[in-house]
Each structure stands twice: as structure tokens, then as C-alpha cells.
Amino acid sequence: MSQKAKDFFEQYKAGKISRRDLMLGAGKLGISAATANFMLNAASTQALAADFDWKKFKGAKLHLLLNKHPYADAMIADLDNFKALTGMEATYDIFPEDVYFDKVTAALSSKSSQYDAFMTGAYMTWTYGPAGWVDDLGAYIKDPAKTNPKYAWDDVLPGLRASTAWNGVPGGALGSADAKQWCIPWAYELNSIAYNRKMYDKAGVQPPMNMPDLVEKAAKLTKDLGGPYGIGVRGSRSWATIHPGFLSGYANYGQKDLTVGADGKLKAAMNTAGSKAYHKLFIEMVQNSGPKNWSTYTWYQVGTDLGAGASATIYDADVLGYFMDGGDNKEKGNLGFHAFAPNPEAKAPTPNIWIWSLAMNSFGTQKDAAWYFMQWASSTEHDLFGATKTDFVNPVRASVANDEAFKTRLNKSYAGYVDQLAASSPGAKIYFTPQPLFFDVTTLWAETLQKMVAKEVPVDEGLDQLAATIDKQLKDAGLG
Amino acid sequence: MTAETIQAPRRRRKTKLLPYLLSLPALLVCVGILIPFVTAVYYSMLRFRLNLPAMKGFIWFDNYINFLSDSEFWNTVRVSLLYTGLTVGVELVFGLAIAMLLQKQTRFNNLASILLLLPLMTAPALAALMWKLMTNPNFGVLSYLVQLAGVSDFKWASAPSTALFTVVLVDVWVYTPFIMILLLAGLRSLPRQPFEAAALDGVPRRFVFFRITLPMLAPYMITATLFRLLDSIQQFDIIYSMTQGGPGNTLLVFQVRSYLEFYQYTNVAKSAALLVILWAITYALSNIFIKQWLKLRERARGSA
Numbered sequence: 103m104s105q106k107a108k109d110f111f112e113q114y115k116a117g118k119i120s121r122r123d124l125m126l127g128a129g130k131l132g133i134s135a136a137t138a139n140f141m142l143n144a145a146s147t148q149a150l151a152a153d154f155d156w157k158k159f160k161g162a163k164l165h166l167l168l169n170k171h172p173y174a175d176a177m178i179a180d181l182d183n184f185k186a187l188t189g190m191e192a193t194y195d196i197f198p199e200d201v202y203f204d205k206v207t208a209a210l211s212s213k214s215s216q217y218d219a220f221m222t223g224a225y226m227t228w229t230y231g232p233a234g235w236v237d238d239l240g241a242y243i244k245d246p247a248k249t250n251p252k253y254a255w256d257d258v259l260p261g262l263r264a265s266t267a268w269n270g271v272p273g274g275a276l277g278s279a280d281a282k283q284w285c286i287p288w289a290y291e292l293n294s295i296a297y298n299r300k301m302y303d304k305a306g307v308q309p310p311m312n313m314p315d316l317v318e319k320a321a322k323l324t325k326d327l328g329g330p331y332g333i334g335v336r337g338s339r340s341w342a343t344i345h346p347g348f349l350s351g352y353a354n355y356g357q358k359d360l361t362v363g364a365d366g367k368l369k370a371a372m373n374t375a376g377s378k379a380y381h382k383l384f385i386e387m388v389q390n391s392g393p394k395n396w397s398t399y400t401w402y403q404v405g406t407d408l409g410a411g412a413s414a415t416i417y418d419a420d421v422l423g424y425f426m427d428g429g430d431n432k433e434k435g436n437l438g439f440h441a442f443a444p445n446p447e448a449k450a451p452t453p454n455i456w457i458w459s460l461a462m463n464s465f466g467t468q469k470d471a472a473w474y475f476m477q478w479a480s481s482t483e484h485d486l487f488g489a490t491k492t493d494f495v496n497p498v499r500a501s502v503a504n505d506e507a508f509k510t511r512l513n514k515s516y517a518g519y520v521d522q523l524a525a526s527s528p529g530a531k532i533y534f535t536p537q538p539l540f541f542d543v544t545t546l547w548a549e550t551l552q553k554m555v556a557k558e559v560p561v562d563e564g565l566d567q568l569a570a571t572i573d574k575q576l577k578d579a580g581l582g
Numbered sequence: 583m584t585a586e587t588i589q590a591p592r593r594r595r596k597t598k599l600l601p602y603l604l605s606l607p608a609l610l611v612c613v614g615i616l617i618p619f620v621t622a623v624y625y626s627m628l629r630f631r632l633n634l635p636a637m638k639g640f641i642w643f644d645n646y647i648n649f650l651s652d653s654e655f656w657n658t659v660r661v662s663l664l665y666t667g668l669t670v671g672v673e674l675v676f677g678l679a680i681a682m683l684l685q686k687q688t689r690f691n692n693l694a695s696i697l698l699l700l701p702l703m704t705a706p707a708l709a710a711l712m713w714k715l716m717t718n719p720n721f722g723v724l725s726y727l728v729q730l731a732g733v734s735d736f737k738w739a740s741a742p743s744t745a746l747f748t749v750v751l752v753d754v755w756v757y758t759p760f761i762m763i764l765l766l767a768g769l770r771s772l773p774r775q776p777f778e779a780a781a782l783d784g785v786p787r788r789f790v791f792f793r794i795t796l797p798m799l800a801p802y803m804i805t806a807t808l809f810r811l812l813d814s815i816q817q818f819d820i821i822y823s824m825t826q827g828g829p830g831n832t833l834l835v836f837q838v839r840s841y842l843e844f845y846q847y848t849n850v851a852k853s854a855a856l857l858v859i860l861w862a863i864t865y866a867l868s869n870i871f872i873k874q875w876l877k878l879r880e881r882a883r884g885s886a
Contacts, residue, residue: 204845211632229633232633232634339826339828340826394735398714545846549831550830553742579631579637
């Protein structure tokens, strides 16, 4: 690279020119986009090193446990910069999502020190935290000796910071003053509508306004399109069926999974009149317009059907639609994104969120070094690199979400995605009650949903039975 | 004192130690099996969830007693036994029929018996995923064939009414060759004289099958059934890969339930209690079969 080009990147590092000017100038100097991106991030990395001793743990060897995901791919693509910045080595084991959390449970429950840090979701920390498997990261964030002054923790969206912090009290509010920060938000997905614009045009329908409208339009799409089905939602016997579109709509109708009594005891709340009415709508939608083998559907089938043109709509993670609108999917470029408030009386969407986060293994032997990795991986620089150059979407930092380059890139390739994100994100948070029996409750809920969709049990009776079973389990565990 | 008189006690000591040394590997294996078993029995008597460490405590047999009044547990017992009975029964009938067809040693039969073994070489989890694709209502080849046959809206593993049929079908596809190859080996090793005598006397084929072939093949059938029974009642991979125990609780067999109790709910005690009960059922069933097998062997010796 010429001296002129190097000077150009130095100017950016010194803050004399903007990122946009830098990329334009690099283009004029004949530097390829890939080289420019690498240099840009290397310059960012050097800027990151300015006021903090990143080399403190030079020579340390970290081992990470990762889930096979575009977020992990984004980090791996930038890992050389971490090595250059810190002088540390970072190796990783990567597992497909089907078995990933079983691997995490096996590693942590055996008190293994094999992994220093790992990917997790916030729900999982409701098990890992009380079990003593992960460290409270609040202590690291507040320690100026361990955390880069430019880390800007407050830049992380407040709803995400709160959703990953819990005081360990069953039913305790997320993000309370005494909460422990069990993990660091890395990237997140909220649940909304993604739809096939061509199919909607063909059937002459507009994106749904609310849940009754969605039920009606999904049925019309199924009928009119003559092949693709109207709406894709998850249906497998797993907690993962409950948390995306289903719970987002449930919360929008003002319904709760559990209630917390004055004595702190938990009680199932799935059998209220409002809950039963919402369940009936959702079940009618699946029965009339869902995939034929709905009860085996995970996020993977929901997404691939939309990408392959087998479904017209999904009510699932917004990034699932994002991924299906790109790559080599058949429907690439045909998808639209739509913020969705299912309750006709609600003023705004209330999407439940899934936050891919980073957590620290309590049994690790080099925790300070692991924290260096975690703060680099969740830094503004890496977040911006991932959001603008790879598929590290949605970004957890406000500065990155508002970055013009990020918005321009998304607007150019993914019609309506930025608007959807802006309209949905204010109400986006975790709508579950945090408590240790989260997976018991949600798996039972999914099982009951399957029975009701299969007409094995009427909705009212099924939800009464579900609430009674959950209440018994809570009582047995001393929580109800 | 000569060198020989010094070496004699050493040799005697070595000879005395030899049986212990020879049994050491078996002892180590036994200890290796017993440690996790005893640990599981111990855990099953605790109240023990990893994410509620404060509640950990010894409750003796409460976990087992709670199962008695738990309809979900009895559903698990029912589904596990039904699955075992159906898979082993169908595989035994099919395995025997195929073995009879391939009994004669020809080049074609030998090739066919090798080819028929291929499903057995497929990992059951992979076979389940393969069948999951083949039975997909949108693009699965089996769904297409069923539609051609005039059956519309057949939901395979995704409907409670057909889920058991679907997983049994996969199990039969994978494991029938196992029974077939054992019975084929048995058939080909049977003495030829009784069959030749029956042929000379013009005995009907049905009579030969029920009065000569089956009784002589019984020890092989019991061995094959025992192996499959022990494996089938511990089924996990096919069911978990296809339905995770659903739809609803249709296929919540012991191993799937125990796996979920530990890996998803971190309920170590309940998971261990389920596995101890599964062990007890397996032990009882294998005892019955081994006694039958020994009886048959005694009878065979007596008649010899």
C-alpha cells in the first residue's frame, strides 16, 4: 500500500476525516473494498488501544465456546484484529444450535475450565446465574482498571442492558438496582412480521394491521396463492416455540406468563380470559394457514420456507427475514419488513427479544483476560464493523444503530428493515418473568399448544390444565 | 541353598497372584460401571436441581413416590413399552421373513443380504433426519407418494395420531437388518437332516415351518429379540431427532424425558430417578428373556 493511502487511514484514526470520506478516498486511490475494510478496522483497533493497556495479558490463550451463527462468523472475521490489539491467542469450538446449549450445560455443570467465555441467551442465565456457573460482569464493567474508558457501556440499548441483568429472585424485575449483569448483550433480534412482497401483491393484500387481520389475511394468502402457505411460526416441542411471535403477541394483549404475589410466590397466568382469547386466535391461524407439519417447526424451517417461497409471511425474528432476503435464497430481494402490534387496541408493538450475549465461565482460570476479549467483542468498533461489513444485525449499541453507513446499507438492500426496527425497538424487551423454571414452563406451554392445535384438547381446558401443572411444579420447587 | 530353591516360592507367589491379575480388567470395568450407577441411585434420592442449589436435600424415595401419582410418568411408561413392543414385534416378523427368503446360499442372496445391511450402518439420528425430509409435506418424496395413493393431508410425525407410526417405521427401517442377519446366520447353521427327512416324507411346508424351523430357530430369535428389546426401550435418537418427544407428549419415552429433565431443566434428581426406573424395567425384561433362553438351551442339551 502506498504512503498516501497509509496517511489517509492515519487521518481517519486521528479523527480528521469521517468514515464515509475515508471509504470514498480509498476508492479513488484504487484500494479494493475488502482491503479498505480491513485497514479501516485495523485503524479502529489502533484507535481503541489509545488509552488502555490492551497488551496486559499478552501471550494468554483464550478458548471460546461459540454457536454456529452469523454473529459468531462476524466475530471470527475480525478476530485477527483482537489478536493484534491484545497479543492474546483466541481459539474456539463452534457447535450447531441444535446441540449448542446442551454442550454449554455439559461444560458448565461439570465445572470445566475448558472455556473462558461463551455465547448465551439471556434466558439461559436464569439457570446459569443461580447455579453459580457464570460471573457477575457488573463488577468488571465498573472497574476502571479492567475496562477501557472508551468502552461506553451506556451506549448499549437500555432495554438490552436491563434484559440481561437479574437479581436472582424468582419473579424479580429485570434490570433492577440489585441485579447482576450475567451476560453482555452482543447482538439481538426482535420479533415482527417479514413478508413476501410479490406474493402480497399477487393476492392483493397489505401487511396485517393486527392479529385478527393477520389470521384473516394468512387464510386468504393460503387460499389465493395456490401453493405457499400464509404464515410461518415455530411449533416444535420446545421453549423456542413460545418466545418469538407467540409471546410478542401475547404481551401485546397485556397477558403475562406468571404473576408474582405480594408474598413473592409465582402463579401461572395462562388461563385468564384474555390469554384464552389470544390462544384461540393464534391456534386458528396455525390450523388454517400454518405449515402442515407445524409441530416440528423450528426457526430454521420457518426461515427457509420464507426464503424458498414456500410461505408468504413469518411472525418471527426480524433478522430471520433479513437473512432470508439475502444470500442465495430464491426470494432474495422480494421480502418486506413490518412492525406489528397484534392487539387492535395497542398503540405500539411489544416484541419479545432474543439477545445473543457473551458470558464468562465462573470456572475459568483467566477471567481478566477473558473480560478483555468480551469487552473487545462488544466494543463500538467491533459492533460497527459487524453491522456495516457483515451480518452482525441488530446492533446492540445506539451509536451503531444510528450510524448512517449502517442505515444506508440496510435501506439499500433490505426494503423497510430500518423503519421496522425503529418502530419496533422502543417496545422491545424480554416479556417473560425471570425465574429458574423458565424452561420447564415454556416447554410445557409448547406441549399444550401442540395438543390444542392438534385438537386433542379444547383451548379453555388445555390452558386450565397447563396452569394447574405449572402451579404444581412451582410449588414443588418452592417458588409457588 | 541352590538357586532353584530360592526361585520356587517366587514362582508359587506369581501363580497365586495370576488369577487376581487376570480378573483385574473385569474388576475395573465392573467398578467403572458401578460408580455411575450408584451415583445415579444416590442422586435419585435427592431433591436436586442445579439452578436451585439451596433446595438440595435428601428425600429418600419421594421422587419415585411422586411418579406413582404423576400421569405424565405413566404416559412415559405406556409409550416406552408400546414403542418397544411394536418395533421389536414388527422387526422380528420382517427380519424372519427376509431371512427365510435369503436362506439359500446363492450369489444373489449373498449380495442382497449385504445390501440389506446398509440401513444398519446409518447412524439412527441421521436416518431420522433423512426420514424427516422424506416425510416433509411440502417436498418429501414419501408425502408425494402417499398423495399419489390418494391419501391427502397425511402429517407423519407432526400429528399425534400418526407420530408413533412414523418413528416405528424409521426404527423398523434401521434395525430390521439386525434381526435379519442374526436369523439368517441361525437358519444357515441349522442341521439339514430334519428338513431332508421332512421333505422325503412329503411333510407340508407350513408344518415344517411351525414344527421344525421355528423351534430350532427359537434360541436365535430370543437372542435377537433380547438385543433389540434392550435397545428399543432405551430409544432416544430417532424420536428426539424427529419430534423431541412431541407432538404434545405423544412420544415422551424414558430417555427423551430424562434427557430433557437434565439438559433443559437441570433437574438432576428427576432425571436420575427416571433412568433408575428404566434400568429396573430393562433388568426385569432381560431376566425373563435370559431364563427362557437358558430353558431352551437345557432342552436342546436334553434332546441331544
